[in-house]
Amino acid sequence: MxxxxxxxxxxxxxxxxxxxxxxxxxxxxxxxxxxxxxxxxxxxxxxxxxxxxxxxxxxxxxxxxxxxxxALKCYRFEVRLGASTTTDDASGEVIETSDARPTDAEIESALAAYRGDIMQVPPQFSAVKVDGERAYDIAREGEVMELAARPLWVDSLDLIERTGPDTVLLEMVCGKGGYVRSIARDLGADLGCLGHVAWLRRTWSGxxxxxxxxxxxxxxxxxxxxxxxxxxxxxELGLEDLPMLPCAADGAAKLRNGNPGMVFSSDVDYGEEAWAALDGKAVAIGTYRSGELHPSKVFQTFQS
The missing domain is CATH 3.30.2350.10 (Pseudouridine synthase)
Structure with missing residues (x-):
């Protein structure tokens, strides 16, 4: 036991x-x-x-x-123009500078390339693994790595305000795995002025x-x-993006034992992932098939 x-x-x-x-x-x-x-x-x-x-x-x-x-997440962040850093944010050492400064119109135009499905290279100082080691551990030793680009969905990326001659405030809504620091780095490179994140705030997540x-x-x-x-x-807030299927007490009992249980559905497709609820409380997550939910995860909150 x-x-x-x-x-x-x-x-x-x-x-x-x-x-x-x-x-x-x-x-x-x-x-x-x-x-x-x-x-x-x-x-x-x-x-x-x-x-x-x-x-x-x-x-x-x-x-x-x-x-x-x-789930989608929203970030507000300020990009400092004119310098790149080792970490792609203000905590790193400046490694290159530029006197070039883009206009607001040039920034707006450049942002278009960062919307929708994009490929993004993570920062050198990131948690991605390289041959079993974290990239940030390798970077701390002074080694520069060639990190593979990864797909990212960017739902929106907007210029909010030009906060100063050398700074710009942006807002991005993106999917899983996005690095804001990479956006600042790559945007600065595309504009020919260099750039890094001055500060970053996640305003919502799902x-x-x-x-x-x-x-x-x-x-x-x-x-x-x-x-x-x-x-x-x-x-249950963590399940908002999945359809909810009400169930009766007998169906909930079967689901809690890891067995398929009967649920009530009107618009969930066969084979779709969903979650079952008894009196609004989550019982299980699983796959809907012909009136039953076949559980993949079962919640044991009823024992608490």
Whole structure:
């Protein structure tokens, strides 16, 4: 028999407004400690210098992390023109400068190439793996790598404001795996002026918005108190992009045992991924076939 996890069986999402200078892992560890939770993870890393939405999944909500990771996300960021850095952001060393400065019209025109399906080369300082090692570990040793380009869907990329002679504010909505630092680097290169990210903020991620996020310092202030629990959002929010299929108690019992269970459907196609709910609470995720959901993931929140 397996060892029982220490801590409380807490299920749901705690959405944190991450400050600059803190790693995503540190935020997750703080949230898990503050809630005394058995299990926690995040849906999409933010660079240490980045701020904004970091959605922390607790307990059974960790099973929905892939759906938030795959969801669209929105970033506001300022690009500093005239210099490239080792990290493609302000934390790195300047490696090249340029006196060229594009006009707003030139920037607007260049942005068109970064919308839709694009191929993007990750920054040298990134978490991608190269021969089993993280790229940032290799980069710290001074080695320059040829990283493979990766596909990225950019839903929108807009010029918001020219904030100064050397800076421009942009907003991007993109899919999974996007590097804002690569956008700044490549845009600066295309414009012939060079560029890097001055600051970056994730304003929303899937259903989670920065305006409703809990400031990180409040996680500490409310640690180990019932008030912190009131900020936990339902795990079902992680399933908003999947169709929901109601089920009865007998169907839920079968699904919770890992067996196909009867669900009620009117517009879900055969073979489509969906989730079953009993009284609005998630029971399982699976594949819909002929009136039944065949589960691939089962939620055990009823035991908590």
């Amino acid at each position: 397996g060892r029982k996890r220490k801590g409380r069986a807490v299920h749901g999402w705690l959405v944190v407004d991450k400050p600059a200078g803190v790693t995503s892992t540190a935020v997750v560890n703080k949230v898990r400690w503050a809630l005394g939770a058995q299990k926690a993870g995040h849906a999409g890393t933010l660079d240490p210098d980045a701020t904004g939405v970091l959605a922390v999944a607790l307990g059974e909500a960790t099973k929905t992390v892939p759906y938030i990771t795959d 259903p989670f918005e920065a305006e409703a996020a809990l400031p990180f310092d409040q996680v500490d202030a409310l640690a180990q108190t019932p008030e912190l629990d009131t900020h936990i959002q339902p795990l």
